Amino acid sequence: MSKLAEVAVDVKHPAIKGEYYYSIPERLEGKVQVGCRVKVPFNNQMVEGVVVRFLEKEDVACDFQLKDIAEVDDRFVLPEFMLDLARRLASYYAANLMDFLKLMLPPDVNPQREAVYAPAVEQIGSSRSEIQRKIFQYIKDKGEATVEEIVRATGLKRSSVNNALNVLTKKGFVKKEYRIKVESKFREVPAKPRLHKLTFEQANVLKEICRNMEKDKKPVLLFGITGSGKTEVYIKAIERVLAQGKKALVLVPEISLTPQMTERFHERFPGKVAVLHSRLSGGERFLEWYRIYQGDADITIGARSAVFAPIKDLGLIVIDEEHESSYKQMEFPFYDARQVARFRAEAQGATIIFGSATPSVESFYKAIKGEFIFLKLTRRVSGKPLPPVEVVDMREELKCGNKHIFSRKLCSEMDAALSRGEQVILFLNRRGHSTFILCRDCGFVMKCPHCDISLTYHSSDRTGKCHYCGFQVKAPDTCPSCDSRNIRYFGAGTEKVEQELKIRYPHVKVIRVDADSTSRKGTLEKMLSEFKCGRAQVMIGTQSIAKGLDFPRVSLVGIISADVTLNLPDFRAGERTFQLISQVAGRAGRGEIPGKVIVQTYSPESLAVKAACEYKFKDFYKEELISRKKFEYPPFYFLMNLTFSGGDHDLVKKAAEDVKKILEQEVSSQVKILGPIPAPRFKVKDNFRYNILLKSKEEKKLVEAGEFLKKLKSFNKKVYLTWDMNPQDLM
Numbered sequence: 001m002s003k004l005a006e007v008a009v010d011v012k013h014p015a016i017k018g019e020y021y022y023s024i025p026e027r028l029e030g031k032v033q034v035g036c037r038v039k040v041p042f043n044n045q046m047v048e049g050v051v052v053r054f055l056e057k058e059d060v061a062c063d064f065q066l067k068d069i070a071e072v073d074d075r076f077v078l079p080e081f082m083l084d085l086a087r088r089l090a091s092y093y094a095a096n097l098m099d100f101l102k103l104m105l106p107p108d109v110n111p112q113r114e115a116v117y118a119p120a121v122e123q124i125g126s127s128r129s130e131i132q133r134k135i136f137q138y139i140k141d142k143g144e145a146t147v148e149e150i151v152r153a154t155g156l157k158r159s160s161v162n163n164a165l166n167v168l169t170k171k172g173f174v175k176k177e178y179r180i181k182v183e184s185k186f187r188e189v190p191a192k193p194r195l196h197k198l199t200f201e202q203a204n205v206l207k208e209i210c211r212n213m214e215k216d217k218k219p220v221l222l223f224g225i226t227g228s229g230k231t232e233v234y235i236k237a238i239e240r241v242l243a244q245g246k247k248a249l250v251l252v253p254e255i256s257l258t259p260q261m262t263e264r265f266h267e268r269f270p271g272k273v274a275v276l277h278s279r280l281s282g283g284e285r286f287l288e289w290y291r292i293y294q295g296d297a298d299i300t301i302g303a304r305s306a307v308f309a310p311i312k313d314l315g316l317i318v319i320d321e322e323h324e325s326s327y328k329q330m331e332f333p334f335y336d337a338r339q340v341a342r343f344r345a346e347a348q349g350a351t352i353i354f355g356s357a358t359p360s361v362e363s364f365y366k367a368i369k370g371e372f373i374f375l376k377l378t379r380r381v382s383g384k385p386l387p388p389v390e391v392v393d394m395r396e397e398l399k400c401g402n403k404h405i406f407s408r409k410l411c412s413e414m415d416a417a418l419s420r421g422e423q424v425i426l427f428l429n430r431r432g433h434s435t436f437i438l439c440r441d442c443g444f445v446m447k448c449p450h451c452d453i454s455l456t457y458h459s460s461d462r463t464g465k466c467h468y469c470g471f472q473v474k475a476p477d478t479c480p481s482c483d484s485r486n487i488r489y490f491g492a493g494t495e496k497v498e499q500e501l502k503i504r505y506p507h508v509k510v511i512r513v514d515a516d517s518t519s520r521k522g523t524l525e526k527m528l529s530e531f532k533c534g535r536a537q538v539m540i541g542t543q544s545i546a547k548g549l550d551f552p553r554v555s556l557v558g559i560i561s562a563d564v565t566l567n568l569p570d571f572r573a574g575e576r577t578f579q580l581i582s583q584v585a586g587r588a589g590r591g592e593i594p595g596k597v598i599v600q601t602y603s604p605e606s607l608a609v610k611a612a613c614e615y616k617f618k619d620f621y622k623e624e625l626i627s628r629k630k631f632e633y634p635p636f637y638f639l640m641n642l643t644f645s646g647g648d649h650d651l652v653k654k655a656a657e658d659v660k661k662i663l664e665q666e667v668s669s670q671v672k673i674l675g676p677i678p679a680p681r682f683k684v685k686d687n688f689r690y691n692i693l694l695k696s697k698e699e700k701k702l703v704e705a706g707e708f709l710k711k712l713k714s715f716n717k718k719v720y721l722t723w724d725m726n727p728q729d730l731m
Contacts (some may be wrong), residue, residue: 004057005032005069007049008098009042016043017096019052021060025068032069035078037105039071046070050101052083076106076293081347082310088343089335093725094706099333103308106289107282114181117165117174118144124173131156132164132173139174182287182296198236202229205375206236212373213240213316213351219342221322221367222355224377225386226586227550230355231261232381234318235268237353242272242298246315246350250301251337253324254544255279259525261320262301269299276302276309279521304329307337307344314348317341322354322363323579325572328728336726357586358579361628364621365635380590387557387588387595389613393604394561405492405500410558410598418508418537422555422593426501426540427584428494429564431514432456435491437464439479446476452683457489458516459499469685497540497560505538513541546583552591559584562601562609569680570730571633574608578620581612632672634726638699640706641727642692643679646719649688655719656690662712663692667705671696680731687720691730 008019022040024032032038034053039046078101086100119140124133138153139145145153150161168174198206209220224230238248252261255277265273274288274297291297293310300309304327319327319338327337338354345352354363354372367374380386392407402408417424436454437446446455448466455464457475465472478485498512511517511527518524530536532551539545559581566577581599589595601609611620629636644656656676663673672695679689696702702725709723 003054004060004066005038005051006053006055007038007040007069008052008096008101009040009047009049010098010102011042011047014096017098019097021055021066023066023068028069028072031072031074033074033077035080035083037073037076038069040069041067050078050098050105052097052101078104079310079312082308085340085343085347088347089340091707092339092343092703093334094703094710094723095333100308100335103305103333104310106293107286109282109286111283111286111290112181113178114146116144116146116177116179117150117169118177119173120175121173124168128173129164131160132168135161135164136168136173144177180287180290182291196232196235198232199229199379199381201377201379202233202236202381205377206233208373208375209233209237209351209353210240213237216373217345217349217351219345219366219372220351220353220375221359221363221372222353222375222377223359223364223367224355224357225380226357226583227380227382227384227386227590228357228377229381230320230357230377231264233377234320234353234355235265238269238299238316238318241315242269244315246313247295247297247311248299248316248318249306249309249311249314249341250299250318251306251320251327251341252301252303253321253326255303255524258301258303259528260549265299265301272298274300274309276300276306278303278305279524281521304337307340314344314350317345317350317352319352319354321356321583323356323358323360325576325728330729332722334722334724334727336728339726358582358617361575361621361624362635365625382590382592384589384594386615387585387597389585389597389599389615391604391609391613392598392600394600394602405497405560406504406558407598407600410600411504413556413596413598414505414538414558417556418505420555423531423534423536423551423553424538424556424558425545425551425554425584425587426497426538426558426560427542427546427580428492428497428540428560429543429546429580430491430493430561431467431495431516431542432465432493433459433495433499434489434493436489437475438488438490439481439484440486440488441484442479442482444479444481446473446480450683450686452681456493459495460516468681492560494540494542501538501540508538509536510538510540511536513539513545515542518544543580545587546580549587550590551587553593554588554590555593555595557584557588557595557597559597559599559601562599563603566603566606566608568731571628571631572728574606574627575624577606578608578612581609582615582617585612632695637695637697638702639726640694640702641724641730642675642694642709643722643724644676644690644692644719645684645687645722646716647686647688648718651716652688652690652719655716655721656692658716659712659721660692663694663705663708666708667694668696668701670698670701671705693730 004021005024006019007022011017034051036051038049038051040049082104086097089100090097117139124136135150147161151158169176241248252258258277262275274291276288292300300311329335341352366372392409397407414424434457437457446464448455448471450471451466451468453466453468455466458465462475463472464475494512494514498510501510513527531539562581566573585597588597599613607623644652646652675692676690679691694705
């Protein structure tokens, strides 16, 4: 064979990770395909890789003998459009091709297989027994069948079917093969057909979306207030896409939203939905991936990583709650699922809908500039108004002697709602019991020995935990510094809110939804079901309950502290505060029961707090855009955040300074270089961290800078350098 294979190899060291040429041995000719997984020799070991293209031998200048591909797995071959997507992402994020190919491959598990029988001849003689003739005819009519299918269809005993199949196989009348056994638990939801009549606004929005899908295929920003029926618009648009023989992808930002979203889609599209997210086991993820790969699922629903699902004939991508930062992968390889979705939509000719009640500032700007089609839903489906929001200034509460985490107003409203048998949601975007442990005598604060972070106190097991590296230690009874017993816990987390509620309402069922309480598989679904059925009256949660959830008996929403995200050293702090308050407020009054929202804050004069509480969306976006332009932040500038980390502080600082000098000489003058400065999270997992921020009005200039960084080898090898294109977090 005159061809060579270019293979993207999966090795750990970024300096040698890349694409290499290999010969195709004669025994593997015809089996090796572009897009398939292979095993190849590399640095005296066998590593996995993916074939990304073929080349003619004469086109490769090589003065040494190329090694042979050792093994090939041709069961699952990535289609060409996925390889092209991986190439585009590797270029955009200045990463290696294999980093993105790995995200597209199925989980590495051994799936359960089942025997399947197919006809090997056109007919069998009349001398065969009646059972054999009956089974053969069924297999021939169906094309192939399993033992279970034959038993169900014929009514014969399993033993009789097995005996007949053994004879038919031995005589050469049928052939026995093995295939992956697909039993998706997500297909067991029975259909619940209902008449879903659209409101006037929904119908108009759907009409414009369908017109766009047929003609322009521009990205759509669907701005709809909470409860306005965005999901029903998605479903109707997907129905149109499926009628055209195409498929749909629906992304949600949080796994907590997946059960509710999938249940609704299963009711409308039974047997056609696949689900992908990290809470599934490896086997479950593989089976769902396989169904998508085979084309058996018309709709794929999942969190961020589902954007890499192997969907052919993709017609529509829906990104629900598009403003959420959780769409950004915060670990290497960095990527933004929203950007990946746009690349996919362009490559596969699909339409993309970004939906939110609080769009990101960047998406809102693209809409008003005409890059996105801007569609609005301004009324709730129920016809009810948005719930009134009352702001409680916690500084005044302190002056009146109230030092509790609940204001007097929130307490009275909870008393009234619970006495009427209604439900309450309390939101606090901070888990644990207390935010830090302090000695009142000497001022000692318990900190993580590996991170520059105070330990969060968890009352359930009386430990101080670091939420960055996982370090934990038993909370002391006496101060480790001065032996004082005057140890106290300050600040409030969801555990403390739960504890206070159980004291105040001992006969009320309270559930807490956060990363600690939902870590076990199935717990989240159980909690949401309990609350939906009314078996629990109060739900406390972090940002996972802030959006998308629909509970009609919730009449009161309390935001314990609207300031948690407001004072972070990040230019998006105001935007995130505005979005969280608006989204959480939208959980109230979604059914027949009127709703009310209480927002507790120490900063009632903040624009983000005031705009969210008064539903002044335009005012917020207008002021935020003015601020972003003044300080040169997105959407007016593109960003790239460089992070240097290592165990030796002086080496990290020097490496950052050295790289800055190189960048000043090598990158475009249209790129501004800020820093290096210590990262806001200065020490994490025993590594000191410094940041350099690159800014440019032209995105391609940062892409070029990323390509240069990818080739950079001249900084200290004991320092780890990463770069994040268009970061969502500068911490």
